[in-house]
Amino acid sequence: MTEARRLSLILAVALAALAAIFAGPYVLDTYSVNVLTRSLLYAAVALTVDLLWGFLGVLTFGQSVFFACGAYAAGLVFTHMDFSPSNALLALGLGVGGALLVAAIVGWLAFWHGASALYASVITLVLPIVATQLLYSGGTFTGSSSGLSGFMSFDLSMEAWFWLSGSFLVAVTTLAYIFVKSDAGRLLVAVRENEQRCKYLGLDTSRLKILVFLACAAIGAIAGYIYAGYAMVVAPELAGFVFGTELVIWTALGGRGTLLGPVFGALIVDYESAQLAGDYPFVWQLIIGTLFVLVIVAFPRGLLPVVFDAPRKLLGLLRPRAATPAASVTLSTLDPADTQGVEPGEGPALAVADVVKRFGSLTVLEGIDFEARAGELVSLVGPNGAGKTTLMRCIADGAERSAGSIMVNGYDIGRKPPEACVALGVGRKFQMANVFETLTVAQCLQIARVRHARPSLWRRAADLKLPEAAMHVLATTGLDRQLSTPAHLLSHGMKQALELSMVLALEPRVLLLDEPTAGLTKTERMQIGAILIELARKQGLCVLLVEHDLDFVREISSRVIVLHQGRIVLDGSVEDVVASELVKQVYAGSGHAGIAHETAPSAPKEMPA
Amino acid sequence: MIAQSLDIVTTAAILYAVATGLLLVFGVMKIINFAHGGLMTLGGYAALVTTQAGLNPWLAIPIAALFGGVAGMAIERFVVRPLYSRPLDAILATWGLSIIIGQLITLAFGRGVQFTQSPLNGTLDLFGESYSAYRLALVGIAAVLGLALTALLQGTRLGLETRAVIMNEDLARGLGINSGLVRFLTFTLGSALAGVAGALITPLSSVDPSMGVPWLVNAFMLVLVSGASLLSLLFACVVLGGAQVLVATHFSPVLGGLTIAVLAAIILRVRPKGFARD
CATH class of the missing domain: 3.40.50.300 (P-loop containing nucleotide triphosphate hydrolases)
Incomplete structure (x- = not known):
């Protein structure tokens, strides 16, 4: 599939989703439209949990706080300054700005060099607790435990709010989907898989995490802003730990690392909660809790992959699948004039x-x-x-x-x-072969080149230019014929060769x-020896x-x-x-x-x- | 001044009693048991049932330990054991269990706030200050818990094996220690301690289906800054609990409620090992 066809397919699906959103109010009853408007916004926040947890590997309990940032910015401005178009813009700016500021502080705390994954989670756990207590102690300014209500807001019909929330969700989901499937998005998975190797490939992983965290905070704040405009009430629970964990539960149930799973997880669970919670509140919570534990223990990938794999497996029984797809990336040698390695100093x-x-x-x-x-x-x-x-x-x-x-x-x-x-x-090859196990050979090499060839945020490159030394290792060991093989399937010797070519792709001195x-x-061993001698003599390493x-x-x-x-x-x-x-x-x-x-x-x- | 010192000592004792079970599980299994809050709630309701049945309130402690321990056995076997290699998932699964325990209790006892009978009423005169007798008794109970655990870890064969598993699980297994059994017993004991903690705090406050949650976060933060040592946990409880009391009395109770979590996060940022020695 060509790059253009792949992207147009994604856009076609997005357009179909938009059409479904548009049709929504005409086929659903008023109550459902009302509830789903909220669920659509929650789903956008669940999406950010998936980007952080499912892709980047940062388990976060605190995304609720960014939602509340946007919601409270609207609530506070509209309560204390009256509603006007310019104030609405101001509130949006304050909400997103506040969320970015909080995210920057949290990111600085949680993603410093050497911080463990657990520590980052701890920080995101402390965040909602601090935020709710601050809202509680805000007196009449924040409305304390009862929150703010009765403020003016945009004069939109219920259908319009539904369309706005739905379009927002479709837009962020589509953009997120294009991003995670792009060359740049693959870095997220690489960091989750093997952060140490990323650092030794010259990638500033802390910076990457903070950038993704900031983007997620902004998405959450906009969702919260729309929520406050439509619900016309904000409460401290929006920033709370319970809402933060609910987002994680929806993400886990839907399927982390799938984007669509968490979106549907949030939509279905939140919608059903509203339907059933009235009649059986505790039983419903009990079912969700049990399902959550079951999914974490037995289906860590979530329910969406299970649902999708079942028909695929059935089809596979009827029709044997074609052999491994042809390599989607073509290798070429980087023109020595274009090499960007560090100039030899004095x-x-x-x-x-x-x-x-x-x-x-x-x-x-x-x-x-x-x-x-x-x-x-x-x-x-x-x-x-x-x-x-x-x-x-x-x-x-x-x-x-x-x-x-x-x-x-x-x-x-x-x-x-x-x-x-x-x-x-400096280029360092570790004692134990240290590669990205779930990525293919070509993808591993691409990540090694990220430092020199900035990856696209939305496209996948079809060709990969490698310096001569790396090409030489690939050709000598025959790795260039296994470009689409996942690294974990390679033999020990091949993994060593792959890591060596990844390090050489850095153009080290x-x-x-x-x-x-x-x-x-x-x-x-003889092969590697010959390569090393050549690297030193001819390339001057x-x-x-x-x-x-x-x-x-x-x-x-x-x-x-x-x-x-x-x-x-x-x-x-x-x-x-x-x-x-x-x-x-x-x-x-x-x-x-x-x-x-x-x-x-x-x-x-x-x-x- | 004296009242405040007593506040600090008793707060530290309560925190210590609440956090030991979590520390034990974290030390041996490297797993954060988020069901700790739920198990505390279970212990609290065990105490409620005990006093409502007209039994001696002191009996609530062993009964809560029994409830917590039995629940812990089931949790270890069916939920925690498959997740040893996925510690972040273990946090989530045990949090899910906390929800399940909370909802089951709600179904059985309703949502309302209830009160248990305190085993000790009235006040004691100490250094010219009359102070809650029960809070003072908690200091003794926490000390007994800490000493008993230390004796168990330092003085028995099981304790030796447990310490071996804490230090180097692979090596311990290679030496023929059944690390699976050590984990099972540790989790059971940790859960029993959570139950006890729940029973101990009920006379101070009330009983409701989510009573354990606020304690969970503080206990969790204390354990993270303490590493796997009962001694550094004691130190953390005195320092951070003391800070909590001081902030709550001199600034505001709301900020006091945040003190432990915020200070612990900052301590871990500056010194990832926290109060633990190398």
Whole structure:
């Protein structure tokens, strides 16, 4: 399906939905129109819960507060300043502005570097509690527990409110749908799947989360504004924790990560609540609660996928599905003139000066001092616990080391987070293959290119330009023939190769590789070795390699650094290291008598890196 | 001054009694049990039934523990066990259980606010100040709970295995510890403690089907800043509970109600480990 056809199909469905909304008041009774107007607005807020939770992985209990922001802005302005068209605009501006301000504060608190998913949820849980208490204590200004009512509002018929709410819902749903299916929207899933890898691909995930959070806050505030205009009453419950969790319940029931599921979940449950709550209020709540627990435990994807999969499965029994679809992305080599990697700065590609790393009272690295030039392939060797991986971490993340300085391409990395180190030219491949498991090979590579090729907010790119080095890895390992394979189906060796090409797609100047050949077969190892030599010699990368296999090290390195108990004990050519008695002692384990006491009089206990 | 100090001590004691069960479950299972509030409500109604039946009000405590424990067993087996690998989902599922417990209680007892009989009435003279006897008794009860739990964790084989699971579950399992059983017993004990907490707070306030919810959030925040240690929980209860009392008396009760949640959020922002040591 071409890009144009895909987008026109989405727009056609949206138009059909708009037609259904338009027909609504003519086929439904007055009571239903009245109730559904509210449900349509709630559904728009549930949509924002799905964007945050289902796609980005941020479980939020506080979206009710943004709805209340919009609603109270309208209520307060219309109560205290009278209703007029200019005041209506002012209220909308205040509502959205207030929501954005609150979202910015919450985002700053909840999405700082190193904040856990649980902490973000905790903040969104505290938010509605604080908001309701503030509304309660607002006296006559906010109307305290009874809220505000009896204010003037837009003079619209009930049908018009229904159409307005419905069109708003269709519009935000369509836009959200186009966004999450676009190249930019895929970043949300990537962050949910593997935030660490995203950061080490140079993406500022905190910023991304805050931006999505702000957009969701604005949507919620507009929905709340329309709600206040139509209901002409606002109450503190709108900002409450209970409403916040109800939104989560609707999202979970409908199906997180489906957009349409939460919309229908909210519409159906809220509408039915209004119908049944009068007669059986507690039984109805009990049914919803039970259903919610059941869905969370047994159908975590929600009910919409279950409903949709059943007919698809039946069809599948009748008509076997076609083999995997052809690759939707074509690869091409980036013109070397267009490469955007960091310009090599002055001096060595990597300069590590007097780096120390301590965990509490434990010193894991001490006095690490070396330089590496572009085109050098430096191997870091040493027994387990020598501090090799820790040193890699210190180079790729400015916040890691306890003391000392690290220059990459002539720039000091300071205390910069991983994504800023990537911007300076660092590329880090992890010890365990670290890719986006649910995304395809092509999608993983696209995300690695986001830093250089800004993704579209509404389209999917049909071609992907990769730097020569990444293309070379793909071609050598045959990954270029598996572009539409999901990463979790790849073999261990293929995953390693995929991660290597993702890192190379960053166009790094300094490549950090942590045991890139661990668990690979002899042939795969030879392939990787050849690639590394070429990267260093032809592309002029500075490669720093942690490796246990000394034969492999001997074959490919131009220089070897031996680490032992957190110190550099030898820095020289391959021949120096092979001839060294010291290294034999270190590896034979008798090093404790020979070196440790000599170089580190008070050798600290080792800690596994 | 003395009245205020007593307020702080007794508030901390109540918070401690309410949060221990949640802390135990969080420490061992890394799961936030949002059914804690519902289980407290259950304990509160167990106390109501006990006193309405004309039994000694002190009996409400073991009966509430029984109710909470039995409910906890069922919850662990059917809801929490499948969710060990999905901690955020476990929060949601246990919140759903809280709704279920609340609605079942509403169906059985109605929505209204009811009052239980207090096991201790009147006041005690302490440092020249006459103070609620029951609130003072709660300090003793909380101390007994804390000491008993510490003794259980430090002095018994089950406690040793539990601490092993807290530190490194995979290793513990490799050493032949039945971590599934440890989790089951922990959740049961945590739920029983929630029931006890519900019974303990009912004489102070009233009983209604959503009585546990306001306590849940405070207990949850206290547990998050305490990590998995009973000692740091005590510290958190005194500091944050104390702040709550001070804000409520000197500024406004509304702000006092927010103190624990807001302070805990800020503490966690500045120091993600909270009051826990490394």
